Amino acid sequence: MNLNLTIDANVFLQAILEEELTSAAISLFEHINNNDVQIINPTIFEYEVINLSIVNKLDLNIVDEILQKYKLINLKVLFPSLKCFKKIDNFTQTFSTDFYTTLYHLFAIEHNSIFVTADAKYYSKVPKSKNIILFSKDILLELWK
Amino acid sequence: MSKDKPLKRITITVSDEVYSELKAHKIKNVSEFMQDAALEKLKNICQKKMTQTLTNFPRKKPIEPSVSGVRKRREIKI
Numbered sequence: 001m002n003l004n005l006t007i008d009a010n011v012f013l014q015a016i017l018e019e020e021l022t023s024a025a026i027s028l029f030e031h032i033n034n035n036d037v038q039i040i041n042p043t044i045f046e047y048e049v050i051n052l053s054i055v056n057k058l059d060l061n062i063v064d065e066i067l068q069k070y071k072l073i074n075l076k077v078l079f080p081s082l083k084c085f086k087k088i089d090n091f092t093q094t095f096s097t098d099f100y101t102t103l104y105h106l107f108a109i110e111h112n113s114i115f116v117t118a119d120a121k122y123y124s125k126v127p128k129s130k131n132i133i134l135f136s137k138d139i140l141l142e143l144w145k
Numbered sequence: 146m147s148k149d150k151p152l153k154r155i156t157i158t159v160s161d162e163v164y165s166e167l168k169a170h171k172i173k174n175v176s177e178f179m180q181d182a183a184l185e186k187l188k189n190i191c192q193k194k195m196t197q198t199l200t201n202f203p204r205k206k207p208i209e210p211s212v213s214g215v216r217k218r219r220e221i222k223i
């Protein structure tokens with residue numbers, strides 16, 4: 001099945017940090033690489049990855065290399081539409097969510113993709129739909145069941 | 146292809162298998178076909194390299210973990 005994914009920066013960062021779900025994150029990106037899955041993300045994604053990479057003192061050359069390679073093949077980074085921005089205010093007020101995670105979520109809805117987030121707090125606040133999934137160790141099974 | 150740019154002719158030798166493939170698909174525009182093939186090859190190389198780079202990434206225990214680190218920055222109120 002062809003899927004478009006919108007990957008939260010917190011999922012990507014798990015693949016390059018040493019965390020509990022790092023192996024699940026690597027498996028997800030390996031699967032994406034090997035199966036021509038398209039990642040479509042809002043522009044903020046790159047800023048967030050770079051920001052936390054600096055905080056965590058990661059090798060920025062390699063982080064940049066990975067991002068550039070993804071952009072060449074699987075990753076499309078787009079500025080969100082005005083329509084998307086206009087929906088944020090109502091959504092954040094209704095569900096008490098933050099601006100940026102909501103932006104990822106609405107961006108995924110607009111592009112008919114699935115927002116993969118590791119933020120359980122955000123996930124618990126919003127209505128469950130086909131456009132959002134919580135990152136877990138079973139993410140591959142969840143996405144390609 | 147732009148009309149003001151002269152076309153360049155090249156001769157290529159292909160195996161029987163590739164020749165049959167070209168004939169079977171009635172591929173007339175070989176340059177386009179080769180470009181697609183080259184891009185596909187490049188894509189495969191990049192995919193392999195990407196997986197390698199990610200697998201061999203010099204990971205560190207986070208000073209600020211991904212989820213809380215990202216959330217902290219997102220929750221700053223205007």
